[in-house]
Amino acid sequence: MMVRDHSHFNYYHFLVMIHLLSNGGKDSYLEITSTQISSLINRSQQTASKILIDLEKEDLIERVKNKKKFGMKLTESGFEILQNIYDLLKISMEESRIKPVLFKGKIVTGMGEGAYYMSLEGYKKQFQNKLGYEPFPGTLNVKIEDKNYMNSRKDLINYPSIYIDGFKNSDRTFGWVRCYPATITQEPKLPREMIESQQPDILNDVHVLLLERTHHNNNLIEVIGPLNLKESSNLKNGDSVVIRIKESVRNTQRS
Ligand SMILES: Cc1cc2nc3c(=O)[nH]c(=O)nc-3n(C[C@H](O)[C@H](O)[C@H](O)COP(=O)(O)O)c2cc1C
Ligand SMILES: Nc1ccn([C@@H]2O[C@H](COP(=O)(O)OP(=O)(O)O)[C@@H](O)[C@H]2O)c(=O)n1
Incomplete structure (x- = not known):
């Protein structure tokens, strides 16, 4: 210019x-x-x-x-x-025209069921093939408090995702799972200058899940990644985080 x-x-x-x-x-x-x-x-x-x-x-x-x-x-x-x-x-x-999809919330613990579902062979194989990694067995739970973000969570269904099929075993049926590539950033508690030297970890390659069947409602987001996210970053229960759905996949993949 x-x-x-x-x-x-x-x-x-x-x-x-x-x-x-x-x-x-x-x-x-x-x-x-x-x-x-x-x-x-x-x-x-x-x-x-x-x-x-x-x-x-x-x-x-x-x-x-x-x-x-x-x-x-x-x-x-x-x-x-x-x-x-x-x-x-x-x-x-x-x-x-591209509406940014982001959520703010707090890390919370659940009922310890994420590990069970993530370890099922029927899901594990598909995660490995479709996401390109074997996820850590568990889900990082992020509780949303702001109503606007709860609505965005509902809207996720309209965005392109990586689709994991549901399946049946001898005694029950498991629902489909939609995966949205995302990043997590810790929300700074201190003014930017004060945290410059201890920048929060940015977890770049995680997936937000949308589940066909779940105990949780729109105020809880479950995130998976290749590693235990708490252990591989400085995140812990009670921390405020920002989750951003990645644009590249929103623009290119549809399912
Ligand atoms: C990959 C995956 C698949 C799931 N499929 C089902 C399902 O088919 N039926 C069901 O009732 N819950 C299903 N759940 C959801 C769990 O009931 C639960 O809501 C979730 O894992 C949170 O557990 P937590 O609160 O112990 O962290 C699934 C969860 C995950 C991570
Ligand atoms: N990729 C992941 C998955 C779970 N986790 C954590 O690992 C623990 C076990 O996950 P889980 O889904 O079985 O348990 P809850 O989230 O129900 O407590 C929890 O503390 C999760 O927050 C993590 O840090 N990174």
């Missing part, structure tokens, strides 16, 4: 440049009067003239006088500015 200071520019300056661009004024001189510009921007003719003078001074448009009329076109820098704005807007628009 050009580093020139255009802070005195306003919406109308850009409108005039965009008008030139869309009418062929990138490569050819267009015959436009300040009266026409004035009706384009719905401002006085004086304002229109001032805008044209500003744009010319800043080398964003070029004007040549032909008898009583001006021919004008965008300069290279004028076109470059519009191109930069277009690129930025395009990226911003695309990113604005």
Whole structure:
């Protein structure tokens, strides 16, 4: 992006440049009067003239006088500015459509059942094949207290996930499991400067689970990973954490 200071520019300056661009004024001189510009921007003719003078001074448009009329076109820098704005807007628009999914909550203990389910062969084999690692037998439980995050948890079902099929053994049926690649960060308790030297561990490769059958409701999130997450980081019960669902998979995988 050009580093020139255009802070005195306003919406109308850009409108005039965009008008030139869309009418062929990138490569050819267009015959436009300040009266026409004035009706384009719905401002006085004086304002229109001032805008044209500003744009010319800043080398964003070029004007040549032909008898009583001006021919004008965008300069290279004028076109470059519009191109930069277009690129930025395009990226911003695309990113604005992706709703970040994150949860805040506290680490809590459960009933010790996670280990049982995670150790079942029917799940273990699929985790290994589909996640690429054999998870630690257990789930890290994160309790959500804020209602907004509970709603986001419900919405997870609409996002792409890695799907683990349910199965049956001789006496019961086990439900499907959806896995969402995620990261966990410890929420800082102290001001940023004070914790700079002891930055919390960031657990980058974990999965949030959505279970077909569970005792828990929307206020509890279960997280799995290749290791015991408490032991491999400085996380413990009662710590506040932020869980973020990774975008890469949200964009690429659907099931
Ligand atoms: C991979 C996996 C599969 C599960 N499948 C079932 C199931 O089929 N039926 C069921 O009642 N609970 C199932 N559960 C959920 C458990 O009932 C329980 O909600 C969860 O593991 C939390 O246990 P905890 O509170 O002891 O940590 C499953 C849990 C996991 C981790
Ligand atoms: N990847 C994992 C899974 C479980 N855990 C912890 O390991 C212990 C056993 O997990 P579990 O699911 O059987 O037990 P609870 O979460 O029900 O207490 C708990 O303290 C979990 O918080 C962990 O730190 N990292």
